[in-house]
Amino acid sequence: MEALAVRLSGLDSEAEGVVRIVMFYDTLMRRRVDLPALARASAGLAECVAGIRLHGTGRVIRVAPDGRQTSGPPPRASTTAPITLDDEEIGTVWLERPGPPNPLDEALLDRLAIAAATAVERYGPARTTMADPALVELAISSDSDEAARARALRLLGFAADLPVRVIAVRSQVPLDQVGGLVCPARPVKAAPLADVGAILATTVDPARFPAGVRAGIGAAETPDRSWQQARTALRFTTPREPVIGYDQLGALALLAETPQDAVRDNADVAAIARIAGNPEHLETLDAYCATASLRRAADLLHLHHSSVARRLDRTGKALGIELTEPTGLIRAKLALTAWRLLDD
Structure with a gap:
């Protein structure tokens, strides 16, 4: 592979150079190399820093011509190309040539991008949490x-x-x-x-x-x-x-599929909407619906159960629902849940 890189550096014919570049990357892909090896080979071939970045993982590989990883903020890329897999752009490859681009840089990056996509499909992404x-x-x-x-x-x-x-x-x-x-x-x-x-x-x-x-x-x-x-x-x-x-x-879950106009038109939901501006009513109703018990609701609200009973009586009258009856509790809980889903 190194001998091929040396021969490529002395090419005079651009067309022949493109063919040799294709052969170079075909050899790398047959050897099933990974992304770091691709970056090293490309940097040696191009005689400048080569980079690979995957959008999904944020992984960046930058390698100098001597094969060592480079650090620090990269300079402006001289040439770039997208890595695509199944018609989706999954990353970018680039060269950091100090001077003007080489006539063969575009062909090199095109083949590097193809080889990188093959390596990603073979080896999969890095084990990071954030994704594209x-x-x-x-x-x-x-x-x-x-x-x-x-x-x-x-x-x-x-x-x-x-x-x-x-x-x-x-x-x-x-x-x-x-x-x-x-x-x-x-x-x-x-x-x-x-x-x-x-x-x-x-x-x-x-x-x-x-x-x-x-x-x-x-x-x-x-x-x-x-x-x-x-x-x-x-x-x-x-x-x-x-x-x-x-x-x-x-x-x-069926409540989430009910049309919102039908929910708003329901009498119990409309009653919840009317009392929503009163924090005491809403807080009491929420605690009681969550516990189905005066005493447990009192514990949640940090109040005496007799105070909660008085509150609940006022809330029930405002709603027009007898909250201490099993049917009334079911109606209130459904109405409160449906009201919360409105415009959510």
Whole structure:
């Protein structure tokens, strides 16, 4: 390989140089080299620093012509090319030539990008938590076909025979920290998607979510279905119950599918909306619905149970519901839950 590099450096014919570059990288790919070896070989061939970056993991490899890794902020790249796999850009390769680009630099980077994509597909990504949002979205989107979803999951580091659970998160804690806590035994990947964070994991420990996190956990089905379930479960979370698994919802999940106009028109939901401006009413109702007990609600509110009974009586009259009756409690709990889902 080194002898071929020497011969390439003395080429006079650009066309012949391109052919030799193709042969050079074909040899590397047949030898099944990894990304660091590709960077070293490319730097020696180009006689300048060569770099490889993967978007999904943030991994950067920069190698000098002498084969040693370089550190520090890279200078402006003289030539760049995208790494694409299955029509998706997964990274970038570049050269850091001090002077003007060499006529063969474009051909070299084109072949390096192809070889890098092959190495990524063969060896998979580094075991980091944060991932490229586009790759995560491809894995969990209901619009993705199964082949594209399988490729995305493979690039994210998930084995084909493992179920992947998806978590929808709203968090003041960085997503990588949340992912590392709830799935300490990797693989786990996380990415921000529009208004919510997504975490993909093979196992989830609901008890390990830190404070300041709202999370909905999808069931272990296909990633796209699990993501839909996770988004639904997230809508049901409250400060009192910040982490909810979709399988905990049961028939309550049907409320998320009810048209919002129908929910607003319901008399019990409209009554909840009327009392929502009164913190005492809403706080009392929330505690009572969560516990179904005057005494346990009093413990939550740090009040005497007789005080809670008086509050509950006033709240029930404002709602027009007899809250101490079993049917009234069911109506109030359903109405309160449905009201929270409005415009969520």
